[in-house]
Amino acid sequence: MSDITLSIFSNFDTGGKPSEKSRPERFYHGFVLGLMVDRAADYVLKSNRESGFGRYDVVMEPKDDKNAAVILEFKVFNERKGEKTLSDTVKNALRQIEDKHYDADLLARGIPREHIYKYGFAFRGSECLIGMGT
Numbered sequence: 001m002s003d004i005t006l007s008i009f010s011n012f013d014t015g016g017k018p019s020e021k022s023r024p025e026r027f028y029h030g031f032v033l034g035l036m037v038d039r040a041a042d043y044v045l046k047s048n049r050e051s052g053f054g055r056y057d058v059v060m061e062p063k064d065d066k067n068a069a070v071i072l073e074f075k076v077f078n079e080r081k082g083e084k085t086l087s088d089t090v091k092n093a094l095r096q097i098e099d100k101h102y103d104a105d106l107l108a109r110g111i112p113r114e115h116i117y118k119y120g121f122a123f124r125g126s127e128c129l130i131g132m133g134t
Helices: 002-008 024-039 086-099 104-108
Strands: 043-047 058-062 069-076 116-124 127-132
Touching (some): 024 043, 058 104, 069 086
Parallel strands (some): 069 116
Antiparallel strands (some): 043 058, 058 069, 116 127
């Protein structure tokens, strides 16, 4: 993902700060969602839906229960939130997934907790870091 963002994205695409009107998180969200469209045969792709105590960015709900479910949360690096590195941003994204119980609908559907993968995406300009939660 980092190679893609570095070779394709411009700062004009992504915006410079999380507070800008262009809302860089929306740009990254749309880009990743577009990459996932080819998985629509195996997954129901859901974007910005409520689950638990909030609204997740993207969920890939398996059509076949043998496949794992996936929750994605996107964050743009934000020094004002005390983030010093992209790793801090990833941790904040993963913490949000847990704190807001974004897995609630998947668990209610009967998908076992161990079959739900959680990923935090951190972006800063053309940089990207992805981390996996538990």
